[in-house]
Amino acid sequence: MRVVLGSPLSAVPKPWLYFDVPGVMINAIEIKRDPRRVLGYEGELWVDSGGYQILKRGLLLDVDKIAEIYRRVDAQLYLSLDIPPSPEDPPDLAEKKMRKSYQNWLKLRKSVGDAVVPVLHVYRDPALFEKYLSLYRDAPALAIGAAVPYVLITRGVPRGSREYALRLIKRAREEYRGPLHVLGMGSPSVTPILALLGVDSTDSATWRLKAAYGKVLLPGGGERHVTDRVVNFGRAKPKDGELEELRRFLAENGFPALDGFYERIKTSFEYRALVNAFVVIKSTSHPPRSTAFRKLYVKIAEEVSKAASRQ
Structure with a gap:
């Protein structure tokens, strides 16, 4: 897709x-x-x-x-x-x-x-x-x-x-x-x-909008605020290992600009926007991260599998 x-x-x-x-x-x-x-x-x-x-x-x-x-x-x-x-x-x-x-x-x-x-x-x-x-x-x-x-x-x-x-x-x-x-x-x-x-x-x-608010998107969904600016909503900071997971995802999918990743996502809107655009494009086969969406994903995957087996 x-x-x-x-x-x-x-x-x-x-x-x-x-x-x-x-x-x-x-x-x-x-x-x-x-x-x-x-x-x-x-x-x-x-x-x-x-x-x-x-x-x-x-x-x-x-x-x-x-x-x-x-x-x-x-x-x-x-x-x-x-x-x-x-x-x-x-x-x-x-x-x-x-x-x-x-x-x-x-x-x-x-x-x-x-x-x-x-x-x-x-x-x-x-x-x-x-x-x-x-x-x-x-x-x-x-x-x-x-x-x-x-x-x-x-x-x-x-x-x-x-x-x-x-x-x-x-x-x-x-x-x-x-x-x-x-x-x-x-x-x-x-x-x-x-x-x-x-x-x-x-x-x-949203790839640009989230970047403007100082956020990066994670594969499978979710956003993390990575700058030092004060925000009124969506304040969730990266949990242990999440930025490393994001960098690994980018590397595995061929993102062309990984040099200085950790510093650039904190300081550059343009870099965050590029990261977000890449994540959006490449996440279509990555299982959802949130519990609610993952339950729907599993439920629909089972239905699709059963329908295919009946054909």
Whole structure:
């Protein structure tokens, strides 16, 4: 399974200049000129519509403007303009948002072409999920969105939401045979589970954010604060042997810049960001570290094994 790196156009560092990355995802609302030239990147490029940011900032950017941006950008995939339902939304409002996302996809696909990827949203009513899953059967690729509140945040959602959302993703994999992407789920705690489910790709932008807060990501999930700065949350420091484990993981997977590792992760944002990007990309087969995610991983691995033995 591949992890695509979400990146601002002006981002430093640029991991693709140091090691291979499966793909880079950029935001349509940032594009002012040729993004490939700005990034210095010739690989697989994805463009996100910026739907979440549009809603969060109260911006007015309609589907016709997104289509105009997409037509002038050389990319492999363009994510449709979606309107994700919140877990707290009543069913009628969720239905309205999911219908609008579907209509946006139809319009963008007609205007831009088959490289436009629709977004199917996780929601607490499985019947709504199933309804729109059936409408996207002929899409060349499919993205699953709105899973993050259920899987990675879990505040304000019912107990058991983590497994519930993963079951919906499993259902999408069973019914949809094309390339399947899960948006925003590139955490090393989750990617091994997605790989078991047969998901083709996911993405992550946290590699830079965590580095900016002075943190490194560990293989299998978890983050450790490694600088001397004062932080208000996520203060966990490395436990005995964890940094050595991280360095060993990097070395075994071919990380190209190990000289001065222990000092550089403490003092350099750019170095931490490169380490985090590498960990995100390479952790898809590393069992989750946390108890909760490891239990899910083991449970799903057993189910997958039993299903394979019955075939």
